[in-house]
Amino acid sequence: MSDTNARMRTIFRTKTAKALTRMEDPRDALDDSYEQQVKLLHQVRQAVAEVATAKKRIELQGEEMGARHRRLGEQAREAMEQGREDLARAALQRRAALESQVTKLQVQHGSLQEQTAALQERERRLAEQIAAFRIEKETMKATYSASEAQVRANEAVAGIGANMDDVGANLDRARDRVAQMQARAQATGDLLSSGALQDRTAEPDADIERQLSELASRSDIERHIAALKSEKADGGRSSGMAGDAPDRWLSIGQAPPA
Structure with missing residues (x-):
C-alpha cells in the first residue's frame, strides 16, 4: 500500500509540475501576444475595407450628381436658345441647389479619404511590427527550447532534477x-x-x-x-588411465574396463 501511495504522489507531483510549467511557459505567452496582434491587424484591415466601401458609395453618388449637374446646365442653355428664360432659370436654380449637396458630399469624401490613408498607414506599420515580432518570437522560443533541453540534460547528468x-x-x-x-x-x-520441497514437475520416484x-x-x-x-x-606406475592420447576425452566419465 505504501508503494502504491508513493507512486500516486509521484504521478500527482509530475502532472502538477507539468501544468505549472505550461502556465509559466514564455513560449505560450509569446504565441498569445502574436495572436492578439494578428487579430488587431485583421480589425484594422476590416476598418480599411469598410471606409473604402463608404468612400466608393460617395464617389458613385458624386458621379450621379455630376451627371445631373451637367444635364441641368445643358437644359438651361437649350431653354435660352428656345427663348424660354423661365425654364433656363428653373434649371439653373436646381443646379445651384445640387451644387450645395455636392459640396457636402465632397467634404465627406475628403474626410473618408483621409481616414483611408491613415488606416492604410497604420495597417502597414502594424504588419511590419507583427512580422518583426514573429521573427523575434520564434528566435526566443527556439532559444528557450534549447536552454530547456540543456538544463534537463545537465540535471539528468548531475542527478539534480526535480523528480x-x-x-x-x-x-x-x-x-x-x-x-x-x-x-x-x-x-x-x-x-x-x-x-524439503517436493518438485511437482519431476517424474515419480x-x-x-x-x-x-x-x-x-x-x-x-x-x-x-x-x-x-x-x-x-607402486612407485608412480600408471594405473591404467589413458595418457595424453588425442582421444582421451572419449574416456572421461566412463568406467575403467574390468
Whole structure:
C-alpha cells in the first residue's frame, strides 16, 4: 500500500509540475501576444475595407450628381436658345441647389479619404511590427527550447532534477525487490535440492534416482582415490588411465574396463 501511495504522489507531483510549467511557459505567452496582434491587424484591415466601401458609395453618388449637374446646365442653355428664360432659370436654380449637396458630399469624401490613408498607414506599420515580432518570437522560443533541453540534460547528468528524489527512491525499492527475489530463488533452490520441497514437475520416484546418482558419484570418487593411492604405492606406475592420447576425452566419465 505504501508503494502504491508513493507512486500516486509521484504521478500527482509530475502532472502538477507539468501544468505549472505550461502556465509559466514564455513560449505560450509569446504565441498569445502574436495572436492578439494578428487579430488587431485583421480589425484594422476590416476598418480599411469598410471606409473604402463608404468612400466608393460617395464617389458613385458624386458621379450621379455630376451627371445631373451637367444635364441641368445643358437644359438651361437649350431653354435660352428656345427663348424660354423661365425654364433656363428653373434649371439653373436646381443646379445651384445640387451644387450645395455636392459640396457636402465632397467634404465627406475628403474626410473618408483621409481616414483611408491613415488606416492604410497604420495597417502597414502594424504588419511590419507583427512580422518583426514573429521573427523575434520564434528566435526566443527556439532559444528557450534549447536552454530547456540543456538544463534537463545537465540535471539528468548531475542527478539534480526535480523528480530525481523519486527516481532514486524507486531505484532503491527496485533493488530491494531484486535482492529479495534472488534470496527467495536461492532459498527455494536449496530446499528443492535437499528434498524439503517436493518438485511437482519431476517424474515419480525421481528423488530415489537422484540419491542413487549421488551415491554412485561418491563411489566413483572413492574408487579414483584408491587408484591414486595404489599408483603412489607402486612407485608412480600408471594405473591404467589413458595418457595424453588425442582421444582421451572419449574416456572421461566412463568406467575403467574390468
